Amino acid sequence: MIYYVGSFLLIALGLYAVIIKKNLIKILIGLDLIASGVNLLIISIGYVKGGTAPIFSRAGLKASMMVDPIPQALTLTAIVIDASEMALAVAFVVLLYKHYGTLDIKKIRSLKW
């Protein structure tokens, strides 16, 4: 249960950073927070009470003792996509900084709102 609450808090914090903050780097940190919150949420949906990792590493482990493997596989995908997306976003931010000399989205023309 605490995992649900924690992931909601992470998503809310990330959304807050994306909406309120003016610094592009902080907005990216907010995006990453949202992604972490969503990953935590997906993982905790697949949790089974008292379950272990879905790895048959020793004899005597039964499938009924394990947590759901699908959310973990999905999260594995999501983390990688997230990392590559952040790399691309950081590249854009670097170029914006070189072009405008600032990271403040209020000062960057045509990105104001």
Place this chain on the structure above:
Amino acid sequence: MVRKVVYSIFLAIIVLALAMFFAAYPFGKNKMTVGEYYLNHGVAQTGAANIVTSVVLDYRGFDTLGEVSVLFAAAAGVAILFFLAGGTKREQEDLTKPNFVVRVGSRIIFPFILLFGSYIFIHGHLTPGGGFQGGSIIASGFLLLYLSYPGTRTNRDGLSIIEGLAGLTFVVLGLIGLFLPQYSFLYNFLPKGTLNTIVSAGILPIIYIAIGFKVASEFAGIVDDMMCQVICRGGGK
């Protein structure tokens, strides 16, 4: 100020909606039918001890190929962006030289980071971890090298060759399955071996090693591009 209050209320509504939605999914209970099926039949069908690996590489191997392509697209995007912007590059001042402890320490640690990363992706079908994680660890070793020796340049052609060969291994292994009597892409045609040994699970460890090399070279390329924005002088490549 008003804006902050308005958006905070807005966020509270979003979180409340999420909480109401997830109240219908009790924590720590019902497993999905698909997950149940993979847990019960995964070992017999794929031979990998790690069910997450068998889901990622065997049952959904095609999705993983797509994921690798997304990663490639992102790395290529970073390179293209910086290449296009190369004309307006300004002279940058030298970075401060990292101190002695960082330089010597990173030199000692770097081989162990490589070793650990390759351990992670070679044992991807037995222990938690796999190609993506091991590749990222190796790339982080390269990042450490860049930070402690600002003059470092990796051999980009070598990285491209490794990346291409690794991708090719994945695709060719998948295509071989098409020519077997089973006619399915990424069919696991090698013998399964005994559970919990390194040589088991057929083609899964080979694919994960290929993915490890590919991810490592792609992330190292991204790190190289990013560091070049700070260090490189003159007009681009």
